[in-house]
Amino acid sequence: MNWINNVVPPKIRSFLTTRREVPDNLWKTCPLTGQMVFHKDLEANQFVFPGSEYHERMGAQQRLTHLFDDGAFEKVMMPAAAVDPLKFRDGKRYTDRLKEAKSKTDLEDAILVGSGKLDGREVVAAVQDFRFMAGSLGMAAGEAIIAGMLHAVAKKSPFILFAASGGARMQEGILSLMQMPRTTIAVQRLRDARLPYIVVLTDPTTGGVTASYAMLGDIHIAEPNALICFAGPRVIQQTIREQLPEGFQRSEYLMEHGMIDMVVHRHKLRETLSRVCRLLMNGVKNTKGKTSPDLEKNMNGSAYATQDDISDSDITLKPKTNNTSDTETIDIIEAEPVEGTRRFKGNKNDRSGKQPAPKGNRKTSSNKNQKSPEK
Amino acid sequence: MDRAETVRTYLNFEKPIAELEHKISELKLLIDDNTEDSLNSEIDKLEEKVNKTLNETYTSLTPWQKTLVARHPQRPHAMDYINSFIEDYSPLAGDRLYANDDAIVGGLGTFEGQSVMIIGHEKGSDTEGRIKHNFGMAMPEGYRKAVRLMEMAEKFSLPIITLVDTAGAYPGIDAEERGQAEAIARSTDCCLNLRVPIVTVIIGEGGSGGAVAIATANKIMMLEHAIYSVISPEGAASIIWRDAEKKEEAATAMKITAQDLMKMGIIDTIIPEPIGGAHRDKDHVIRATKEAISQALDELKDKKPDELRKLRHDRFLEMGRTL
Numbered sequence: 178m179n180w181i182n183n184v185v186p187p188k189i190r191s192f193l194t195t196r197r198e199v200p201d202n203l204w205k206t207c208p209l210t211g212q213m214v215f216h217k218d219l220e221a222n223q224f225v226f227p228g229s230e231y232h233e234r235m236g237a238q239q240r241l242t243h244l245f246d247d248g249a250f251e252k253v254m255m256p257a258a259a260v261d262p263l264k265f266r267d268g269k270r271y272t273d274r275l276k277e278a279k280s281k282t283d284l285e286d287a288i289l290v291g292s293g294k295l296d297g298r299e300v301v302a303a304v305q306d307f308r309f310m311a312g313s314l315g316m317a318a319g320e321a322i323i324a325g326m327l328h329a330v331a332k333k334s335p336f337i338l339f340a341a342s343g344g345a346r347m348q349e350g351i352l353s354l355m356q357m358p359r360t361t362i363a364v365q366r367l368r369d370a371r372l373p374y375i376v377v378l379t380d381p382t383t384g385g386v387t388a389s390y391a392m393l394g395d396i397h398i399a400e401p402n403a404l405i406c407f408a409g410p411r412v413i414q415q416t417i418r419e420q421l422p423e424g425f426q427r428s429e430y431l432m433e434h435g436m437i438d439m440v441v442h443r444h445k446l447r448e449t450l451s452r453v454c455r456l457l458m459n460g461v462k463n464t465k466g467k468t469s470p471d472l473e474k475n476m477n478g479s480a481y482a483t484q485d486d487i488s489d490s491d492i493t494l495k496p497k498t499n500n501t502s503d504t505e506t507i508d509i510i511e512a513e514p515v516e517g518t519r520r521f522k523g524n525k526n527d528r529s530g531k532q533p534a535p536k537g538n539r540k541t542s543s544n545k546n547q548k549s550p551e552k
Numbered sequence: 553m554d555r556a557e558t559v560r561t562y563l564n565f566e567k568p569i570a571e572l573e574h575k576i577s578e579l580k581l582l583i584d585d586n587t588e589d590s591l592n593s594e595i596d597k598l599e600e601k602v603n604k605t606l607n608e609t610y611t612s613l614t615p616w617q618k619t620l621v622a623r624h625p626q627r628p629h630a631m632d633y634i635n636s637f638i639e640d641y642s643p644l645a646g647d648r649l650y651a652n653d654d655a656i657v658g659g660l661g662t663f664e665g666q667s668v669m670i671i672g673h674e675k676g677s678d679t680e681g682r683i684k685h686n687f688g689m690a691m692p693e694g695y696r697k698a699v700r701l702m703e704m705a706e707k708f709s710l711p712i713i714t715l716v717d718t719a720g721a722y723p724g725i726d727a728e729e730r731g732q733a734e735a736i737a738r739s740t741d742c743c744l745n746l747r748v749p750i751v752t753v754i755i756g757e758g759g760s761g762g763a764v765a766i767a768t769a770n771k772i773m774m775l776e777h778a779i780y781s782v783i784s785p786e787g788a789a790s791i792i793w794r795d796a797e798k799k800e801e802a803a804t805a806m807k808i809t810a811q812d813l814m815k816m817g818i819i820d821t822i823i824p825e826p827i828g829g830a831h832r833d834k835d836h837v838i839r840a841t842k843e844a845i846s847q848a849l850d851e852l853k854d855k856k857p858d859e860l861r862k863l864r865h866d867r868f869l870e871m872g873r874t875l
Contacts, residue, residue: 436731
């Protein structure tokens with residue numbers, strides 16, 4: 178073959194020679210059984226290896242395509258966040274690492290948020306992509322989660338999170354740590370609006386992500402055999418220098434220890450999500466019909482969140498609807514969550530004067546007691 | 553405490569100071585009734601030199617050196633603060649679910665005449681204490697106790713003071729088994745939801761999620777040489793640099809000092825420490841901390857319950873947006 182290499186220009190050469198990397202790219206090997214599966218077949222099977230049922234990690238884009246009806250969704254724009262505020266560099270510049278990750282994944286950061294329909298019902302879903310710097314939580318990802326959740330609040334739709342993360346993005350130092358409380362605030366907005374927040378824990382979900390919004394869902398679903406933990410197995414092993422138990426920190430282990438509600442095969446995920454969203458959204462018809470202002474005023478100061486928290490976005494984003502069912506409430510809103518988050522603030526200030534001072538302020542604690550009786 | 557004073561622990565970079573002070577104590581042994589003036593003046597000179605060196609060293613500490621100071625075994629810990637400025641301290645224990653975790657201490661008490669709830673990480677100050685308090689590394693029970701106390705505080709309209717000093721939440725099998733992540737998440741959630749004032753002082757190490765869990769407050773203050781970080785410099789060095797020896801570099805790159813965090817708007821106040829660090833003059837730093845807490849509570853005392861929650865939310869949402 179050498180003479181070909183010498184004569185034929187490189188581009189054409191590839192047509193003439195069979196290269197080893199071709200099968201590498203096109204065929205995926207199951208890490209459990211070593212079985213080779215054609216990549217298109219694997220994708221069609223939602224990246225689950227037939228036979229072993231090994232759940233391969235899934236990219237954000239594909240995740241959303243599989244979730245929404247006909248694979249159609251609108252991307253919720255990510256708000257701009259400061260880039261590399263610490264001017265961080267280890268061997269390499271952090272900005273270079275970011276660039277690399279962006280070109281590798283075609284994502285802006287580790288999170289992709291989409292808005293669309295799930296069995297006809299509007300939902301907002303966020304996916305963390307592990308390929309993007311290990312799905313780490315930095316400022317951009319934090320803003321994306323917040324924007325996504327507020328978008329769901331604005332649309333009064335359930336919020337679904339597909340969690341996957343190595344934890345906080347260390348290159349952003351304390352600012353990444355601060356995403357833990359920041360995202361938790363957005364979770365509280367969902368809670369205040371009494372919208373379902375469903376977390377799907379996928380392999381792997383660890384560190385600061387598990388220790389904040391990913392463990393605060395109404396319902397926790399895990400994919401089989403996903404690593405879900407606070408401290409990773411290696412850290413623990415270094416600390417205690419003992420053998421870790423079989424299946425430690427895997428989905429089934431967490432299920433046994435009461436941290437998640439169910440372990441669901443990826444093929445059943447969509448219908449499960451659709452079902453729990455439906456069940457949660459169809460509760461208490463009489464309160465549902467009256468959505469917001471009036472009702473919430475009555476609830477103010479009681480075991481529920483303050484009106485202040487709930488009705489923000491109603492007023493700004495959908496002045497029209499008051500009385501419609503969920504599905505026809507809104508056509509897809511143009512994705513501009515950046516404004517949503519700002520609006521959210523400014524707006525609060527505008528109206529704060531109008532808020533009747535809630536009377537029994539302390540009563541809120543009973544709320545929390547009700548919500549987490551198992552804790 | 554007296555015993556601790558006599559056997560002072562010196563950090564590596566304090567060697568010149570250690571030598572000088574050693575010399576002084578030797579000279580002092582020579583003093584008797586017929587001591588010459590020259591000896592006394594020699595001691596004075598040396599003491600002056602110690603002060604000067606301390607001053608120079610401590611005004612130009614590197615982030616890694618600050619990490620060491622923040623972890624100094626003789627640095628005052630939560631109980632030192634509680635014992636000196638909380639009256640009628642009534643410790644409360646247990647999460648009502650599984651166990652009591654002494655890594656997080658807390659209870660009711662009076663701060664300047666006002667009933668408060670105080671919660672803090674306690675590292676312990678001798679071997680026995682350190683084991684009892686698990687070196688300030690809390691289990692899920694610790695965070696669940698914190699939630700219990702915070703909710704109680706809210707129920708009875710008590711302001712909350714938290715003192716943060718932990719290397720991080722404990723990484724262990726049992727901690728994971730009982731939901732360390734969930735416990736931390738719930739505790740942060742609880743801090744954010746409170747409708748009473750919550751004021752935090754990071755008195756030593758603010759280690760990652762284990763710190764955030766009780767440090768999500770209306771006012772966040774830090775001692776001058778305390779650190780607050782997403783991961784320990786050693787951890788970052790071994791993960792990012794893949795070389796644990798790069799901890800000094802990591803400490804600098806991650807911006808973990810009170811001064812850096814102040815610039816980034818993460819904290820509100822820096823509480824000055826005495827020359828040579830908090831461990832050289834505990835009373836001094838405790839007094840300064842008390843004053844800072846008093847001022848912070850004062851600023852919050854007229855806020856309405858919902859306003860307190862909103863202010864806290866706004867403060868955190870704003871974080872990093874203006875960088």
